[in-house]
Amino acid sequence: MKLTILFGGASFEHEISIVSAITLREKLSSFNLTFVFCDQDHTFYLIEASKMKATTFSRGEYKKMPKLSIANGAFIQKGLFGSTEYDATVLNLIHGADGEDGSIAALLDFFSIKYIGPRMDASVFSYDKRYTKWLSHARGVKSLKHEELSLKEHNNIKTPYPIIVKPSRLGSSIGVSVVKEESELDYALDSAFEFDSSVIVEPFLQGVKEYNLAGFMANKKMHFSIVEEPQKNEFLDFEKKYMDFSRSSQVLKAEISKELESKLKANFEKIYKNMFEGALIRCDFFVVDGEVYLNEINPIPGSMANYLFEDFTNCLEMLSNSLPHAKRARTNYEYIHSISKAKGK
Amino acid sequence: MKLTILFGGASFEHEISIVSAITLREKLSSFNLTFVFCDQDHTFYLIEASKMKATTFSRGEYKKMPKLSIANGAFIQKGLFGSTEYDATVLNLIHGADGEDGSIAALLDFFSIKYIGPRMDASVFSYDKRYTKWLSHARGVKSLKHEELSLKEHNNIKTPYPIIVKPSRLGSSIGVSVVKEESELDYALDSAFEFDSSVIVEPFLQGVKEYNLAGFMANKKMHFSIVEEPQKNEFLDFEKKYMDFSRSSQVLKAEISKELESKLKANFEKIYKNMFEGALIRCDFFVVDGEVYLNEINPIPGSMANYLFEDFTNCLEMLSNSLPHAKRARTNYEYIHSISKAKGK
Numbered sequence: 072m073k074l075t076i077l078f079g080g081a082s083f084e085h086e087i088s089i090v091s092a093i094t095l096r097e098k099l100s101s102f103n104l105t106f107v108f109c110d111q112d113h114t115f116y117l118i119e120a121s122k123m124k125a126t127t128f129s130r131g132e133y134k135k136m137p138k139l140s141i142a143n144g145a146f147i148q149k150g151l152f153g154s155t156e157y158d159a160t161v162l163n164l165i166h167g168a169d170g171e172d173g174s175i176a177a178l179l180d181f182f183s184i185k186y187i188g189p190r191m192d193a194s195v196f197s198y199d200k201r202y203t204k205w206l207s208h209a210r211g212v213k214s215l216k217h218e219e220l221s222l223k224e225h226n227n228i229k230t231p232y233p234i235i236v237k238p239s240r241l242g243s244s245i246g247v248s249v250v251k252e253e254s255e256l257d258y259a260l261d262s263a264f265e266f267d268s269s270v271i272v273e274p275f276l277q278g279v280k281e282y283n284l285a286g287f288m289a290n291k292k293m294h295f296s297i298v299e300e301p302q303k304n305e306f307l308d309f310e311k312k313y314m315d316f317s318r319s320s321q322v323l324k325a326e327i328s329k330e331l332e333s334k335l336k337a338n339f340e341k342i343y344k345n346m347f348e349g350a351l352i353r354c355d356f357f358v359v360d361g362e363v364y365l366n367e368i369n370p371i372p373g374s375m376a377n378y379l380f381e382d383f384t385n386c387l388e389m390l391s392n393s394l395p396h397a398k399r400a401r402t403n404y405e406y407i408h409s410i411s412k413a414k415g416k
Numbered sequence: 417m418k419l420t421i422l423f424g425g426a427s428f429e430h431e432i433s434i435v436s437a438i439t440l441r442e443k444l445s446s447f448n449l450t451f452v453f454c455d456q457d458h459t460f461y462l463i464e465a466s467k468m469k470a471t472t473f474s475r476g477e478y479k480k481m482p483k484l485s486i487a488n489g490a491f492i493q494k495g496l497f498g499s500t501e502y503d504a505t506v507l508n509l510i511h512g513a514d515g516e517d518g519s520i521a522a523l524l525d526f527f528s529i530k531y532i533g534p535r536m537d538a539s540v541f542s543y544d545k546r547y548t549k550w551l552s553h554a555r556g557v558k559s560l561k562h563e564e565l566s567l568k569e570h571n572n573i574k575t576p577y578p579i580i581v582k583p584s585r586l587g588s589s590i591g592v593s594v595v596k597e598e599s600e601l602d603y604a605l606d607s608a609f610e611f612d613s614s615v616i617v618e619p620f621l622q623g624v625k626e627y628n629l630a631g632f633m634a635n636k637k638m639h640f641s642i643v644e645e646p647q648k649n650e651f652l653d654f655e656k657k658y659m660d661f662s663r664s665s666q667v668l669k670a671e672i673s674k675e676l677e678s679k680l681k682a683n684f685e686k687i688y689k690n691m692f693e694g695a696l697i698r699c700d701f702f703v704v705d706g707e708v709y710l711n712e713i714n715p716i717p718g719s720m721a722n723y724l725f726e727d728f729t730n731c732l733e734m735l736s737n738s739l740p741h742a743k744r745a746r747t748n749y750e751y752i753h754s755i756s757k758a759k760g761k
Contacts, residue, residue: 081744081745081746082747083745085745085747086750086751086752087751089752111744111745111746111747112488112744113526113528113744114488128749128752129752129753140487142485143457167745168745169526173518173522173536173537173540174526174536175526177519177521177523178522178523178526181458181514181519182458191519191536192544195518195536195537201554202537205553206550208550209546209550399456399458400426400428400456400513401426401456402428402430402431404431404473407431407434407435407471407474408474
């Protein structure tokens with residue numbers, strides 16, 4: 072299968088995306104892969120597979136590689152004697168801003184390039200944790216009670232300690248802190264507000280059971296990964312999650328009852344359907360007293376959560392054969408014709 | 417002031433956008449205007465001001481005009497001897513799909529082009545009437561009770577007649593019908609589902625008071641238009657609204673109490689703040705028993721609702737001096753460096 076891996080982006084998770092792409096290069100070695108790098112200035116570069124290593128980017132060597140522009144149906148490499156089109160289906164592997172906020176989705180849809188990844192609406196509802204709450208509420212999926220803070224409301228927090236403080240719009244635990252008592256609050260808020268003008272506060276549930284489940288829809292059916300119980304160090308901080316993005320070996324299945332597994336899948340499906348079609352996403356859940364709560368949605372999980380699937384390449388093939396099409400509206404200038412007629416023009 | 421008017425789009429409201437642009441050409445004659453047309457295939461064209469008439473588009477004459485590409489900071493016209501950049505602030509005047517669904521916003525933000533219009537998130541919440549309900553609920557603004565239908569639930573409607581049936585994602589009354597009894601339902605649903613796979617049903621309030629209010633934020637303050645009481649023909653159907661888009665003379669202020677005017681403004685502000693910054697929007701409200709209900713949000717109203725403002729050109733100038741910036745995240749490859757070090761590479 073032909074696939075273009077799009078990675079990088081002007082995002083705090085820029086480096087994570089590079090690590091994800093390098094990991095998938097190995098994991099998808101049976102595919103015919105093209106690598107397109109989006110740098111922090113939003114310039115696209117074609118990266119040879121053999122150059123897919125971290126130093127190509129950290130040392131700026133990518134700047135010597137061919138630039139690409141985006142046009143209807145393809146990324147284009149212009150040469151002296153004509154241009155080459157890269158028109159394979161794109162795997163959107165840009166984590167965080169650009170990739171997960173809906174920008175890349177809008178861009179690819181606008182230029183009619185097929186892609187694996189969340190569409191624009193789905194991105195907006197998963198990227199901003201405030202809107203994820205609205206989505207889960209509307210879909211009948213429980214989530215923890217939360218408070219929203221903007222810069223000027225530092226001192227009105229009603230949630231009892233310990234609390235968790237998160238920027239509304241970042242993934243990979245960037246800017247997230249657990250706050251056990253008031254003396255730690257200022258520092259936590261400073262860290263969170265460094266990354267976003269909106270911050271959410273939730274109760275921090277010590278020792279809560281946490282389960283991750285990935286899945287996607289193909290051939291009108293849901294396909295699920297195994298359920299993972301992530302290792303915890305209070306919560307996965309940035310460095311831990313970062314290393315997590317390079318994982319490629321399968322993890323152990325969580326030891327949970329069939330009943331709980333069904334509950335997790337049912338909640339996943341409520342969130343996914345009529346929203347995330349075209350994407351392979353991971354939902355992270357809490358389980359409290361047997362009740363399932365949505366913690367967050369990762370619409371482009373690190374390395375596509377490949378380690379949670381038994382036959383990952385087959386999953387990507389199925390998904391890429393079930394992508395939604397953006398239908399363009401057409402007009403026949405009927406109204407302008409009728410006005411022109413009425414005016415005698 | 418320099419301003420690029422971007423209009424057209426692959427939208428059922430393509431023609432409306434052309435009419436809007438032609439109207440604003442007159443209304444903004446004191447500005448230094450550039451016209452960029454997006455055709456139904458998403459190709460951009462530079463249109464000379466003198467060619468801004470309906471037949472340029474309906475007869476396909478625009479195809480002979482210079483093509484533009486979009487790049488960092490500007491629309492670009494490539495010529496034999498170099499290229500010309502059109503880097504003025506853009507007024508996004510594409511109604512319906514592309515313009516109001518968030519695609520154009522994402523595109524302009526991605527390429528760092530300043531624009532007047534709703535940002536991507538704001539577009540998603542105003543374009544889809546289902547999500548507008550979530551937004552108004554979260555912001556404490558009343559809206560009518562509704563039901564959501566997908567293709568297969570024709571017969572489960574619980575709202576008593578008369579009802580109004582609308583595609584979830586279109587503006588300008590396209591596909592909208594008032595249904596007084598069950599015998600009319602099938603036809604109404606067919607019309608609505610022709611345009612969208614999701615339809616919403618609301619009670620139709622005969623003779624309800626309807627008020628339109630436009631506004632925007634500039635210099636950290638809200639600026640409001642007069643309140644208009646639209647003329648009604650049950651509801652404004654497509655042709656009526658269409659003609660409405662070419663309006664340029666001021667309408668009469670609705671005769672309402674100061675108290676109601678304040679209530680309308682307070683509700684508008686709840687919807688606008690922390691969401692629609694950068695846009696001049698129009699909110700359409702119902703008033704029932706003195707209570708204000710949000711009917712819908714027009715994030716790019718026809719002809720920018722110029723007829724509701726006393727000094728429209730001044731409004732656009734103020735707004736264009738208060739546009740939000742999309743801040744790009746930067747990385748310094750710190751994590752990759754630290755990993756490389758740990759690995760001894």
